[in-house]
Amino acid sequence: MSKRPWPFVLGGLLVALLLAGVVSNYASAHPDGLDSSLLKGCTVNADDEITGGSCPAQRAKDHELADSPLADYGVRGVSNGFLSTGLSGVLGVLLTFALGGGLFWLARRRGPTNGPAAAEATGPAGPASDPTADERAARAAGNR
Numbered sequence: 001m002s003k004r005p006w007p008f009v010l011g012g013l014l015v016a017l018l019l020a021g022v023v024s025n026y027a028s029a030h031p032d033g034l035d036s037s038l039l040k041g042c043t044v045n046a047d048d049e050i051t052g053g054s055c056p057a058q059r060a061k062d063h064e065l066a067d068s069p070l071a072d073y074g075v076r077g078v079s080n081g082f083l084s085t086g087l088s089g090v091l092g093v094l095l096t097f098a099l100g101g102g103l104f105w106l107a108r109r110r111g112p113t114n115g116p117a118a119a120e121a122t123g124p125a126g127p128a129s130d131p132t133a134d135e136r137a138a139r140a141a142g143n144r
Contacts (some may be wrong), residue, residue, distance in 0.1 A: 013093070013097055016097075017090055017094075019089075020089030020092060021086040021087070021089050021090045022086060024085055024086065025082050025085050035057075038055060038057040039055055040055055041054050041055040042054065042055035042057060042058065070091065070092070073088055075088050
């Protein structure tokens with residue numbers, strides 16, 4: 001395996017940024033399966049507002065974070081809808097990449113704790129303290 005994964009990582013980041021910043025603006029505005037099932041039993045006008053009937057969506061409440069800076073797939077304070085959605089997606093990708101990269105950095109920094117990889121990481125130990133695979137198999141079989 002290559003020791004330098006950076007071209008692959010940066011390529012993936014670039015694709016994710018492109019999808020989040022541009023392509024996300026072309027996602028469907030129609031409700032998904034969960035939203036449409038919550039509207040069963042109600043009558044809805046052209047603006048998707050409930051005008052009558054009885055359905056679970058009538059009891060819906062705003063989320064506690066509904067007034068957060070990135071709520072509703074947009075950035076608060078940006079009036080251009082296309083730019084707001086794209087910027088929200090880009091910020092989400094960058095935050096996720098930073099968090100994931102930080103976790104991987106911490107895991108890699110900690111390193112292996114035991115096993116063959118740890119023995120290789122600490123350097124060569126010599127034949128007396130690090131038996132070969134044949135010697136380990138012979139000891140396991142009772143043939144010293």
